[in-house]
Amino acid sequence: MRAILIGGGPVSCLVARQLRKLSIEVDIYERGPDPRLPRTGRGHSFNLTLTLRGLSTLDPELRDVLYGHGVPCPRRVVHHDDGSLTSQPYGTKEHHLLSIPRHVLHCTLLTEAEEAGARVFFDHEAIKVDTRNARAVFVAKDKGVREAEGDLLLGVDGANSIVRHEMTKAGARLEVQQEFIKHGYIELHMPPGGKGEHALRTMTSGDDRHALHLWPRGEFVLIAQPNQDGSYTTTLFMPLDPDENGRPGLRQLTTSAAVKAFFYKYFPDAVSLLPDLTDDFFAAPPASLKIVRCNPFHYGRTVLLGDAAHTMVPFYGQGINCSFEDVATFIELFQRALTRHDPAAAVQQTLADFTAARKAPGDAIIALSRAHLDELSAQAGQQQYHTQRRIERELHERYPDHFVPLYQRVAFTTIPYDVSLELYERDQQALTDLLERFDPETESGKIHQAFGERIGGKGRSVAGHTDPGTTAGAGGVTTATAPGRGGKK
Numbered sequence: 001m002r003a004i005l006i007g008g009g010p011v012s013c014l015v016a017r018q019l020r021k022l023s024i025e026v027d028i029y030e031r032g033p034d035p036r037l038p039r040t041g042r043g044h045s046f047n048l049t050l051t052l053r054g055l056s057t058l059d060p061e062l063r064d065v066l067y068g069h070g071v072p073c074p075r076r077v078v079h080h081d082d083g084s085l086t087s088q089p090y091g092t093k094e095h096h097l098l099s100i101p102r103h104v105l106h107c108t109l110l111t112e113a114e115e116a117g118a119r120v121f122f123d124h125e126a127i128k129v130d131t132r133n134a135r136a137v138f139v140a141k142d143k144g145v146r147e148a149e150g151d152l153l154l155g156v157d158g159a160n161s162i163v164r165h166e167m168t169k170a171g172a173r174l175e176v177q178q179e180f181i182k183h184g185y186i187e188l189h190m191p192p193g194g195k196g197e198h199a200l201r202t203m204t205s206g207d208d209r210h211a212l213h214l215w216p217r218g219e220f221v222l223i224a225q226p227n228q229d230g231s232y233t234t235t236l237f238m239p240l241d242p243d244e245n246g247r248p249g250l251r252q253l254t255t256s257a258a259v260k261a262f263f264y265k266y267f268p269d270a271v272s273l274l275p276d277l278t279d280d281f282f283a284a285p286p287a288s289l290k291i292v293r294c295n296p297f298h299y300g301r302t303v304l305l306g307d308a309a310h311t312m313v314p315f316y317g318q319g320i321n322c323s324f325e326d327v328a329t330f331i332e333l334f335q336r337a338l339t340r341h342d343p344a345a346a347v348q349q350t351l352a353d354f355t356a357a358r359k360a361p362g363d364a365i366i367a368l369s370r371a372h373l374d375e376l377s378a379q380a381g382q383q384q385y386h387t388q389r390r391i392e393r394e395l396h397e398r399y400p401d402h403f404v405p406l407y408q409r410v411a412f413t414t415i416p417y418d419v420s421l422e423l424y425e426r427d428q429q430a431l432t433d434l435l436e437r438f439d440p441e442t443e444s445g446k447i448h449q450a451f452g453e454r455i456g457g458k459g460r461s462v463a464g465h466t467d468p469g470t471t472a473g474a475g476g477v478t479t480a481t482a483p484g485r486g487g488k489k
Contacts, residue, residue, distance in 0.1 A: 212224070
């Protein structure tokens with residue numbers, strides 16, 4: 001069998017590697033150049049954050065490779081507008097994000113795909129895709145036209161997917177919803193401090209230098225993600241246009257003086273750590289952010305994976321994790337179908353099952369990612385928010401089988417996103433009632449006791465899925481301990 005992959009990003013490279021393990025021939029067609037070659041110019045990017053959900057889909061050897069290029073972040077540090085800091089763990093002491101530059105992840109997975117036997121054709125732009133029959137025509141830079149045909153075609157070509165567009169032209173009756181949010185972003189660079197140490201170590205101590213740093217300022221937020229060389233990939237997310245209170249948008253910051261004045265007003269403690277602030281700010285126009293939902297994810301012998309199927313805004317940090325989960329689900333379904341059907345029937349069965357398995361979780365994490373912007377930019381700067389998060393952590397530590405904070409379920413379990421959201425909404429009903437009855441600042445002990453009385457020692461299940469935090473969950477193994485290097489727990 002042969003699979004044609006259109007798009008050569010990280011998700012494409014991962015699925016190519018996994019398909020090769022099934023002895024399927026794989027051809028990747030990427031419209032851009034080899035990212036491992038010296039780059040000219042500068043695009044838009046920010047670090048990707050892998051969590052247990054995405055890491056647990058990878059074999060131990062590949063996880064070990066990625067940990068070798070990333071920085072584990074067990075917490076986030078909030079920089080308040082009064083200059084104070086709040087350090088907030090992401091989960092229990094074992095939990096962390098793995099911050100890794102997108103370019104590094106891409107190049108690493110590309111090499112892995114090639115070593116597994118995938119063929120990669122760079123500078124090949126798809127101009128026509130026959131999604132019914134897994135065929136495509138490409139214009140190759142300086143090499144004319146190339147045609148490709150396989151038993152299966154995968155659209156892993158991102159938010160502006162040409163494959164998704166060709167599916168609609170072919171009569172797929174594809175429902176597609178596209179929405180631009182009002183925010184955009186600018187990427188900045190925070191170089192290492194003295195002796196190559198992380199620059200923000202001057203503000204914090206201990207593991208906080210291996211943290212995601214956050215400056216919440218209402219409608220906008222500055223985020224700094226650590227890299228191994230001591231630098232931080234720093235991103236300003238804010239509306240593209242002015243708000244109703246007269247605060248500027250990214251498009252109104254058109255001079256060096258305006259940019260400096262804005263940063264001195266809202267992020268004064270970060271200015272000295274951004275020596276190339278204005279050069280970085282104007283290195284590229286502000287990038288837009290959008291959401292894309294579609295249904296179904298397949299047509300004919302073609303299927304969409306990753307951002308081509310479900311484009312989300314980056315505020316929950318789950319885009320790459322959701323996409324890696326797509327790959328794991330697709331490979332598992334395909335492998336199972338191949339043992340039960342002939343190849344053609346296996347393809348049809350797999351594509352239908354994939355849409356059924358991934359549509360609801362995709363919709364749920366899209367909604368959560370959008371809602372999380374308010375948490376990052378506004379709520380994270382409020383004491384009430386941190387108090388409630390502290391109560392949630394305490395309840396989880398005391399009753400780990402009966403209360404799990406939403407972020408922990410989403411990032412550090414493999415319970416489907418939609419089920420995680422449903423479970424959390426039920427938990428929130430109980431927690432809201434307790435917070436109305438007791439003062440969380442002075443009566444946390446009473447909240448703990450009342451919650452214990454409410455659950456009465458009984459377990460809980462939703463839609464057939466257990467929610468223990470440490471036992472089997474839907475769609476995989478739910479675990480409270482993140483896999484580390486070499487697959488160690």
